[in-house]
Amino acid sequence: MLKLVLTRTAASLVAIFGASILAFVLLRVAPADPARLLAGPFATEEVVEAQRVALGLKDSLVSQYFRYIGDFFQGDWGFSFSVGRPVIDQIGSRLPASIELGLYAFIFALVGAVICALLATYRRRRAVDHTINGFALFGLGTPPFWLALIVLLVFFGILDILPGPEGRLSPRQEAPPEVTRMYTIDALLAGQLGTFFDAGKHLLLPALVLGFAPWAFFFRLLRASLLEVSGEQYLATARSKGIRRWTAFRRHALPNAFLPTLTAAGLIFAALLAGSVLVESVYQWPGLGALVRDGVIEQDYAVVQAFILIGAFAYVVVNLVVDILYGVIDPRTRTGSAVTK
Amino acid sequence: MSAAAQARTTWFERFAGSIRALMRVLRIIVRDPGLAFAVGLILLLGLIAVLGPVVWNKDPLEIDIGNILAPPSASSPMGTDDVGRDVFARFNQGARISLAVGAAVVVIAGTVGVLIGIAAGVFGRWVDAALMRMVDALLAFPALVLAMAVTVGLGIGLKTATVGIILPSIPFYARLMRSEVIQVRSAVYVEAAAALGAKRGRIIARHVFPNAMTSVPILAAANFGFAILTMAALGFVGLGAQVPTPEWGTMITEGQQYIVTGGWWVSLFPGIGVLLAVVAGSLLADRARDMVDPRRERDI
Numbered sequence: 001m002l003k004l005v006l007t008r009t010a011a012s013l014v015a016i017f018g019a020s021i022l023a024f025v026l027l028r029v030a031p032a033d034p035a036r037l038l039a040g041p042f043a044t045e046e047v048v049e050a051q052r053v054a055l056g057l058k059d060s061l062v063s064q065y066f067r068y069i070g071d072f073f074q075g076d077w078g079f080s081f082s083v084g085r086p087v088i089d090q091i092g093s094r095l096p097a098s099i100e101l102g103l104y105a106f107i108f109a110l111v112g113a114v115i116c117a118l119l120a121t122y123r124r125r126r127a128v129d130h131t132i133n134g135f136a137l138f139g140l141g142t143p144p145f146w147l148a149l150i151v152l153l154v155f156f157g158i159l160d161i162l163p164g165p166e167g168r169l170s171p172r173q174e175a176p177p178e179v180t181r182m183y184t185i186d187a188l189l190a191g192q193l194g195t196f197f198d199a200g201k202h203l204l205l206p207a208l209v210l211g212f213a214p215w216a217f218f219f220r221l222l223r224a225s226l227l228e229v230s231g232e233q234y235l236a237t238a239r240s241k242g243i244r245r246w247t248a249f250r251r252h253a254l255p256n257a258f259l260p261t262l263t264a265a266g267l268i269f270a271a272l273l274a275g276s277v278l279v280e281s282v283y284q285w286p287g288l289g290a291l292v293r294d295g296v297i298e299q300d301y302a303v304v305q306a307f308i309l310i311g312a313f314a315y316v317v318v319n320l321v322v323d324i325l326y327g328v329i330d331p332r333t334r335t336g337s338a339v340t341k
Numbered sequence: 342m343s344a345a346a347q348a349r350t351t352w353f354e355r356f357a358g359s360i361r362a363l364m365r366v367l368r369i370i371v372r373d374p375g376l377a378f379a380v381g382l383i384l385l386l387g388l389i390a391v392l393g394p395v396v397w398n399k400d401p402l403e404i405d406i407g408n409i410l411a412p413p414s415a416s417s418p419m420g421t422d423d424v425g426r427d428v429f430a431r432f433n434q435g436a437r438i439s440l441a442v443g444a445a446v447v448v449i450a451g452t453v454g455v456l457i458g459i460a461a462g463v464f465g466r467w468v469d470a471a472l473m474r475m476v477d478a479l480l481a482f483p484a485l486v487l488a489m490a491v492t493v494g495l496g497i498g499l500k501t502a503t504v505g506i507i508l509p510s511i512p513f514y515a516r517l518m519r520s521e522v523i524q525v526r527s528a529v530y531v532e533a534a535a536a537l538g539a540k541r542g543r544i545i546a547r548h549v550f551p552n553a554m555t556s557v558p559i560l561a562a563a564n565f566g567f568a569i570l571t572m573a574a575l576g577f578v579g580l581g582a583q584v585p586t587p588e589w590g591t592m593i594t595e596g597q598q599y600i601v602t603g604g605w606w607v608s609l610f611p612g613i614g615v616l617l618a619v620v621a622g623s624l625l626a627d628r629a630r631d632m633v634d635p636r637r638e639r640d641i
Binding site for chain 2: 011014015016018019021022023025026137138140141142143144145146147149150152153156157164165269270273274277278282292293296297301304305307308311312315316
């Protein structure tokens with residue numbers, strides 16, 4: 001077990017190292033000159049040159065790389081000139097909104113996928129299976145930002161039963177007292193039901209849209225592995241002992257079918273991360289994704305670059321945790337098993 | 342019979358053989374509704390991309406201030422956008438761009454990835470290790486994040502965005518090809534070829550490569566959809582095609598602020614275009630996978 005953890009961690013460190021080099025190289029070749037950006041368009045060449053020396057742009061690439069990594073781990077992620085604040089402050093202030101949205105999207109995706117996978121496989125109704133499968137295909141193919149606009153048009157523009165793009169709360173609604181900075185949870189903690197429902201209404205559309213692609217991933221994996229597991233002999237054994245079909249399904253098929261979906265966690269995380277960049281700005285959601293899109297539009301690349309490196313870092317960590325968890329749950333995947341020893 | 346006549350017969354026979362093969366493929370397609378739907382969609386989009394801009398010869402870039410945000414009508418079937426450009430003309434041009442991007446990504450990423458996979462599988466040892474570590478570094482990024490990084494690094498635009506989509510696509514081809522080559526290289530027919538004295542290059546080209554390639558088209562179909570979706574996403578964020586270019590994702594952004602106030606057609610149609618292209622790619626990949634591996638469709 002320890003060997004598994006060590007080898008996987010080492011592999012992840014190599015991946016992060018490679019990713020950081022890639023991020024650094026891209027930052028170097030970027031056409032925008034950071035010294036010129038800081039000094040402003042009207043600064044003389046001498047001022048810009050001095051700025052370059054001050055920023056260390058004249059040092060060797062290797063020492064620049066190590067300073068870049070050192071700064072990153074010390075929380076110095078650059079300065080966002082469009083807002084006039086350090087990047088890390090901005091990201092920190094916007095993270096809770098993104099986490100709250102991502103959490104609900106994830107719950108929608110997971111619960112929806114389990115229900116739909118059961119509907120598609122347990123009842124053996126071809127029509128139901130085909131319908132849900134078709135939906136899942138759309139889930140993989142729909143551009144999230146486009147779907148966000150369309151549901152906004154339907155539920156706000158035409159039906160007018162859900163709030164429009166106004167962020168996390170109605171304009172006149174006051175934010176609940178800060179605890180976790182996730183409004184639905186904070187509102188419940190403070191006992192403010194009105195605020196809770198308002199926050200929930202604002203969350204509903206973005207969370208559903210953001211969860212659509214992950215739902216499709218989950219569903220397709222779960223369905224495929226349920227179909228595969230249900231042909232296994234241990235299910236036939238369980239049935240032959242007189243266990244009812246549903247019980248056999250719930251106790252034996254579902255847990256075994258769930259394992260492969262765990263490996264997709266990295267994929268799901270990537271879909272949520274990408275989705276946040278694409279969905280948040282449509283709903284004026286004050287999260288990380290909207291920050292990144294604004295950063296692109298304002299050409300404020302310090303924000304974008306920080307996001308890229310954090311994204312890669314988090315993605316590698318998620319995959320590492322999944323790998324190790326997989327080893328814990330399924331002993332067969334452990335390296336150095338009884339066979340090789 | 343003279344030698345020339347004989348050559349003609351074999352040519353004719355070969356021709357008849359390929360027609361027979363084509364008929365067989367057609368029969369497979371017609372019998373499977375899902376497959377027929379996917380192939381039909383791709384043909385339809387291809388037709389729009391090739392013939393659309395020719396048949397509907399309005400200029401997709403022509404601004405008409407007197408006719409802004411006009412709803413769909415006979416003179417402009419998909420309406421006009423916020424500066425009076427014809428959305429249908431832009432949609433057709435967008436189909437060209439999207440399909441071209443999808444094809445470019447599949448061809449370039451496929452070629453590079455397949456070559457990496459073959460090299461890793463055939464040479465093994467340190468070549469394998471080095472190539473796979475490089476591929477792993479590419480996989481350390483979520484795909485859209487890597488595409489964004491490359492586009493920011495190389496400068497914003499359609500071409501750099503295409504490069505940004507190619508990079509995260511390569512690992513999938515490389516990994517698939519490597520695992521297939523490793524399986525194929527110890528097959529009996531490869532050993533037989535070696536025993537007959539075939540050179541290494543010939544064995545790779547004539548035996549390993551064709552047999553390891555069987556699953557690559559499935560991946561290519563899925564990758565095609567991924568490329569179109571990612572290009573639209575980059576266009577929406579502002580990192581892809583720049584403003585007057587009628588790329589589908591960029592067009593959706595242009596209509597974003599008008600969608601609730603009544604100008605829904607500017608964003609709706611390009612989104613449907615992306616949706617159809619990606620669904621066609623994924624469906625094609627799905628059906629093909631089920632055909633190659635029927636085990637997956639086992640009933641309970």
